[in-house]
Amino acid sequence: MKRYFLFILLALxxxxxxxxxxxxxxxxxxxxxxxxxxxxxxxxxxxxxxxxWVTRIVLQEDRSNFxxxxxxxxxxxxxxxxxxxxxxxxxxxxxxxxxxxxxNGVPQKAKNVIRYAVDCFAGPVFQPDMWNYVRFxxxxxxxxxxxxxxxxxxxxxxxxxxxxxxxxxxxxxxVLLDGLFAVDYGNLGTNAAMEPYDYVWEYxxxxxxxxxxxxxxxxxxLRAK
Amino acid sequence: MKxxxxxxxxxxxxxxxxxxxxxxxxxxxPSPLYGTWSDNQGNKISFVDELSYTATVVDSSGTSVSYSGxxxxxxxxxxxxxxxxxxVVTEWDIRGNIMxxxxxxxxxxxxxxxLYKTSx
Numbered sequence: 001m002k003r004y005f006l007f008i009l010l011a012l013x014x015x016x017x018x019x020x021x022x023x024x025x026x027x028x029x030x031x032x033x034x035x036x037x038x039x040x041x042x043x044x045x046x047x048x049x050x051x052x053w054v055t056r057i058v059l060q061e062d063r064s065n066f067x068x069x070x071x072x073x074x075x076x077x078x079x080x081x082x083x084x085x086x087x088x089x090x091x092x093x094x095x096x097x098x099x100x101x102x103x104n105g106v107p108q109k110a111k112n113v114i115r116y117a118v119d120c121f122a123g124p125v126f127q128p129d130m131w132n133y134v135r136f137x138x139x140x141x142x143x144x145x146x147x148x149x150x151x152x153x154x155x156x157x158x159x160x161x162x163x164x165x166x167x168x169x170x171x172x173x174x175v176l177l178d179g180l181f182a183v184d185y186g187n188l189g190t191n192a193a194m195e196p197y198d199y200v201w202e203y204x205x206x207x208x209x210x211x212x213x214x215x216x217x218x219x220x221x222l223r224a225k
Numbered sequence: 226m227k228x229x230x231x232x233x234x235x236x237x238x239x240x241x242x243x244x245x246x247x248x249x250x251x252x253x254x255p256s257p258l259y260g261t262w263s264d265n266q267g268n269k270i271s272f273v274d275e276l277s278y279t280a281t282v283v284d285s286s287g288t289s290v291s292y293s294g295x296x297x298x299x300x301x302x303x304x305x306x307x308x309x310x311x312x313v314v315t316e317w318d319i320r321g322n323i324m325x326x327x328x329x330x331x332x333x334x335x336x337x338x339x340l341y342k343t344s345x
Contacts (some may be wrong), residue, residue, distance in 0.1 A: 108299070
């Protein structure tokens with residue numbers, strides 16, 4: 001356990017906000033008087049498929065707890081800044097269809113057909129400079145989920161951590177595999193009065209791609225000719 | 226460059242197919258109710274599939290009565306529709322391998338059952 005903690009600590013400490021790209025020239029801008037920014041900040045986008053598993057628990061006495069689980073496949077879209085100081089940030093938006101729901105493991109058929117969920121995550125991103133052919137993103141941040149369920153409109157707000165792996169396929173193309181874990185406060189929606197939840201958490205797994213001309217991969221599996 | 230794009234998109238196609246398969250099967254777990262639940266008093270309930278059940282419950286006079294029909298689960302409510310007419314509405318609870326529920330017989334007598342899962 002101690003070893004894992006040390007590893008994570010080292011990874012976070014060695015994280016750099018792309019320092020080589022964000023160097024100033026030292027010259028002062030004639031107009032503003034501030035140091036001239038040579039590496040202009042920009043954003044890179046990624047989009048793909050995602051799925052989320054939401055667990056909501058109502059603690060009970062003298063019987064098993066109420067455990068409501070939703071499985072929601074969807075699509076996601078995200079962007080990450082480059083050359084921003086002091087840290088780069090990432091924002092992730094996802095839209096889901098609540099496909100399956102269970103109560104204590106028993107599937108629940110939904111009556112309401114028009115159901116959807118929207119999910120947003122935002123936070124600073126740390127990129128440990130460990131390997132060239134597999135890159136890591138670690139991002140602690142805030143998470144908000146709006147979900148129209150069969151019975152309630154849920155609004156969950158909480159803290160989340162994103163851990164992502166980037167596979168540089170070619171110079172422009174990158175495949176991203178992101179995992180997200182969020183612990184939320186789940187009683188901001190219409191369920192607050194009738195069914196307040198004691199614990200709400202969410203797992204997400206997404207597979208997305210990025211195509212960027214501005215931030216090409218220096219190392220990639222397929223070499224550009 | 227064209228060569229790269231073809232191979233890259235083929236790889237992405239495979240990855241997308243794997244992801245779609247994962248999405249489709251992501252929550253496909255059978256209901257924990259499926260199977261046969263019984264106790265030493267001769268009470269037994271079998272949830273055959275998503276729709277039907279068969280049950281044998283000993284009534285207050287000590288005779289075994291067989292039931293069959295359809296059932297439905299809405300949250301912690303379990304509804305048995307008897308083929309012989311009438312319904313039993315009860316709360317269900319599974320803790321460990323034991324299911325707790327109340328059965329109501331034809332004389333409107335409520336019987337608290339603790340049934341052990343004896344087969345899947």
